[in-house]
Amino acid sequence: MDNARWLLCPICKNKTRVKIREDTELKNFPLLCPKCKQESLINAKQFNISVIKEPDAKTQSR
Template sequence: MGNTYWISCPRCGYKHFIKRRKDTVLINFPAWCKGCKKEYNISIRAKEPEFESLS
């Protein structure tokens, strides 16, 4: 699985926030960070993720 990598949490920098492949597409995906105990609404359409805090 050399084409996968981890996206860090936008708030606390927790390194294992979301695992993603190059072809991953997420739209309004609710993701919970174990590090800062916050939920984020994630959209990944291209190469860069977009984050919106839900809490």
């Protein structure tokens, strides 16, 4: 099997139910943690995971 890793929750650092390979690319992926029940938007490329911070609805101006 290719080099594959489990995605870890960026909030609680526990294992999620998603496994990625080195050649996997994710863009705006909604990652749900089964333990803390939090959803995070992430980007992933070559095992580099970055969390996308969305502004709160209250702070957005029209």
